[in-house]
Amino acid sequence: MNYKLSNIASRTTIEDFAKIKFKHPYLYKPKLKIDGLKEQNVSIITMDNPIEINYGIWGILPQNFEGSWKNFQKLKRTLHTRVEDIFNNVLFTKSLKNRRCLVLATGFYAHKLETNTVQNYLVEKKNREPFYLAGIYNTTEDGFTTCSIINTDANKKLNSINNIYDVMPLQIPGIFKNKWLNKKTSLEEIKYLISKPYRTKFNIQKIVSN
16 A cells, blocks of 8 residues: 555644544644655544544554654554454554544545556545545554554555555545544444445546656
């Protein structure tokens, strides 16, 4: 999966969409390209604080971790995790049960290999509206939130242009926002949500560079 997201929505658009406010509103800046390999923040809503939008470092670290994000990512990239891996990896299983989050974005990047050249695409919803991506998070020893996005199988439309990866971020529709963030939601219900991914319509646009 490509390690780049897009979030070009204004702060007010994000807040209107989520129906909650940013905890630190003046820190928010729209970004056409969020490069996960460069230790960047994403806007998230967590189970611990579902009434505010906060920020998390993209690339989950172990709970209460004391080391360097960059050094850990050299050992294991954790910007994404596949659905089938999340139940079997010690880094993810407890987070799925106790520390789920929603990552706010307006798009993600995809690629296609054509005659020895990689073509880059930006995948967005109609009118570049924000949407929720399923995520999990941990908190480091010094209090930073780190998160990972859950991937699912790419839909047919995306597969037609994305022949390098066969996955895409798992979207959580707004009607399931509260269920995803609710501490009382059972793991069985969460497994069902993950196993029946919401198939939304995306616009796919070729871009010159990535």
